Amino acid sequence: MSPPRPERPRRTGRPGRPGHRSRYGRYAGGPDPLAPPVDLGEALDAIGEDVMAGYSPERAMREFLRRGGQDQAGLDELARRVAAKRREMLDRHDLDGTMREVRELLDRAVLEERKQLARDLDDEARFAEMQIGSLPPSTAAAVAELSDYSWRSPSAREDYERIKDLLGRELLDQRFAGMKQALEGATDEDRERVDAMLGDLNELLEAHARGEDTTELFDEFMDQHGDFFPERPANVEELLDSLAQRAAAAQRMRNSMTQEQRDELDALAQQAFGGPGLQQALSRLDQNLQSLRPGEDWGGSERFDGEQGLGLGDGTGVLQDLADLDELAEQLSQAYPGARLDDVDLDTLSRQLGPEAAVSARTLAELEQALRESGYLDRGTDGQLRLSPKAMRQLGKALLKDVATRMSGRQGARDLRQAGAAGERSGASRPWEFGDTEPWDIPRTVTNAVLRQAGGPETVAGGPAPTSGRVRLSVEDVEVQETEARTQAAVALLVDTSFSMAMDGRWVPMKRTALALHTLIRSRFRGDALQLIGFGREARVMEIEQLTALDARWEKGTNLHHGLLLANRHFRRHPSAQPVLLIVTDGEPTSHLGPGGDVMFAYPPHPHTIALSVRELEGSARLGAQTTFFRLGEDPGLARFIEHLARRVDGRVVAPELDDLGAAVVGSYLGSRGPGGPGGPPGAEPGGWFGRGFWVG
Structure with missing residues (x-):
């Protein structure tokens, strides 16, 4: 029986419409056209968090794609499932399937023959019993010894012929997937067609290896033998790709066997239908494929530890699946230069892990593309990716909403x-x-x-x-x-950027707080003037983009003196506005500016550093600034020091948890410039959170 061509799907139509037929099924033409667009909000929040922690935007985006979202599997989860399937395949299978099946057929044939000989009373039957009883323990040797045996039992002869048929189909199935089933019950004519196909195929590949134009030869080959190749390759190169991948997997399966298993298999192959000629044609094919596709993995091997036996064809298929899983693992790792999520083979991923995994990978690729094309990431003058102003606004809005909820x-x-x-x-x-x-x-x-x-x-x-x-x-x-309130405010937010802030996990909450306050003022209190000042060893005025992208550096010094100098300069520039001074810190001042602008550092804090800081703080109070300290950490010495500073300027101290820092700062700002500030109702607490309404939506 010839290998059948794959059936084309039948078309079905509605009754009464003979001229029009429709076929319905699951959409499989690419991304679902009815699927909702990807949601960038969660991705942007996560990327912003990592950027504020010191990651580059490119790395932050990669990290989000690896982790995934709340309802979205990431690359790491897909890679974990790939690895789990690979382990499961190796733990479930072994490579003795064909040998076991041959042994079962042999034992059954010998048993039926013994029964027949027991019923026969002639001397030849006794001699046959001796021959059957002295078979070698090796399956291959026993099959070879019985090649010239005259079977008396028809069923025993049939089982023995099945061994040769099975071996031939398995050997072909190793190189041509599906051949084992297609050649079941094959006739001598079918086997001759297989021999002719192998001969013509080897001639085609050898002509191609010599550099000859094989276009016409390929067309003739496909016209005559195309039913052996249901995937219908379009040219010699496509034919080579599919054959070489399968042959390399067959070689890796052979490499994975023990030497005893390989010897048994080689001996049995001589008994396959067609005799040694089939094995010679297949060996010639393997040599041609190795020379034309040396880049395939011909030398690899696997360790199978299971108990479910694999036949030669099925085992080759499993080795191909393992190769697919290895390739998917590399694609999902994105560890090679120029890696993009578009590299992930969605068809292979769907075949190995199911359509849901392919949908997850496609969604991640769409997220990556949308993040690059949505304007949330742009390139600076140095060519590096950074968060765009649009992204900063979106992040600030999300942070402000979280602050308002708290x-x-x-x-x-x-x-x-x-x-x-x-x-x-x-x-x-x-x-x-x-x-x-x-x-x-x-x-x-x-x-x-x-x-x-x-x-x-x-x-x-x-x-x-x-x-x-x-x-x-x-x-x-x-x-x-x-x-908006009639009173405008000049707000100076001083944030400690010393290394202790990063070392103790306060770096990102500090940045989130600054971004939330910046977003609130820029979107709802546009008449207020905000200045962000970071103070470490020295202080500097920073734009919100600079602050959020600031890397933690090992710098000794907390220069509150310099920060207050910059804050007071900001207040003097806005004489008609209400000054609001907000200071976030986790340490006492340990550095100050000298007369020539040099930074002076001393630890423990030098009295001169303290005196200069106090003088500038009192200068802020004389300008009318409402001062709030946000003390981070549990250092008793720091607590006493800040309480003392606050009492000198009639300010207040807040010691929030890190998660509540943003709410504390925003609330203090709202209260300081609203009814709870100067001129507010009697009994109102300065810096209270009830002072000024705002909208987050």
Whole structure:
């Protein structure tokens, strides 16, 4: 029986439509066109966190893709599943399947022959019994010795012929997947066709190796023998690729066997149908493939420790699967130069781990592409990736929302609220939500209603849209005016950038706090002037992008004196604004600026360093600054020192947990410039969190 061509799927159609037939099934043409777009919010939050911890944006993006998200498997999880499947295959299988099957057929043939000989009473039967009883223990040697034996039992003869048939099909199945099943019950004519195919194939490959133009020869070969190759290669190179991969896997399977197993197999191969000629043709094929595809893994081996026997063809398939898994592991590692997630073979991943794994890998690739193309990452003048202003705004918004949630102790977009009469209009508006008391923005509200009705018929307030010239309002049309307090503030946020902040895990919370406050002021309190000042061995004014990307450096010194000098300069530049001084630190001042601008360092803190810091702090108080210290850590000496400083300037001290640092700083800012600050209601605590409402949405 000839190897059958693969059947084409039958088309089905609806009754009564003879001219039109449709076929329905799972969409398999690429990414799901109905799938929602990838959500960059979680990825951006994680990347921002790592960047603030000192990672480069490129590395931070890679780390997120490795970890994955809350509901998204990452590269590490996919690689773990690849490794687990590889271990499971090796732990389940061994390579004795064909040998066991041959032994079973041989034992059954010998048993049936013994039964027949026991019934026969002639002398020749006794001699045959002696011959059967003296078979060597080696399976291959026993099969070879029985090659000239005259079987008396028809069933025994049939089982013995099955051994030769099985060996031939297994040897072919090693090189041509599916041949074992296709040649079951094959006739002599089918075997002759196989011999002819092998001869023509070797001639084609040898001509190709000589550099000859084999286009016509390949076409003739496929016309005559194409049913042996259901994958339908388009040219000699594609044919070579598929054959070499399979042959290399067969060689690795052979390398994985013991020497005894290889010797048995070689001896048995001589008994396969076609005799030694089949083995010679296959050896010639292997030599041609090795010379044309030397880059394949011809020398590898595996250690199988299981008990489920594999036949030669199935074992070769398992070795191919193992090679696929190894290639997937390398692709998922992304450890080679120029690695991209587009390199991951989704078809192989789906075949080995299932379609869900391929969907996860495709989503990660889409995330990577979206992050690169969305404008969240851009390249600076030095060519390095960095977080763009757009990304900083998005991160700040997320951090501010988290801060507001912590301050309010409840979920929701609106966390603190004030009436519109408590401030002046900022010129901005936002959609109305339940509980708003701000005045309506009438032009925006009416414009929204007109645009909605002009877009087409829809339901308005429970009924159809009017067709007359009247404009009807709906709740979603309403916008309210944002208001700002009449008093502007000049805010100086001083953050300790000494190495102890990074060493004790305070580096990222400090940066998150600065970004949250920066976002709040830039988006809701645009009239306020914020200056970010980092003070380590020396102090400097920093943009938010510089601060969030700042790497921790081993520097001795906490120069509060220099930081306060810069803060007071900022306050003097805004004489009509309310000064607000916020200081985040975990250590006492240990350095100061000398008369010539040189940094002077001393530990333990020198009295002169302390005196200069106190003098500048009192200068801030004379400028009217409301001062709040945010003390990090549990050092009793630091606590006493900061309490003393706060009392000298009528300031306050907050000792927040790291997770609450952002809420503490933002709350202090809101209270310092609102009703709880100077001029606030009697009994209001300075720096309270109730002072100024803001919107996070």
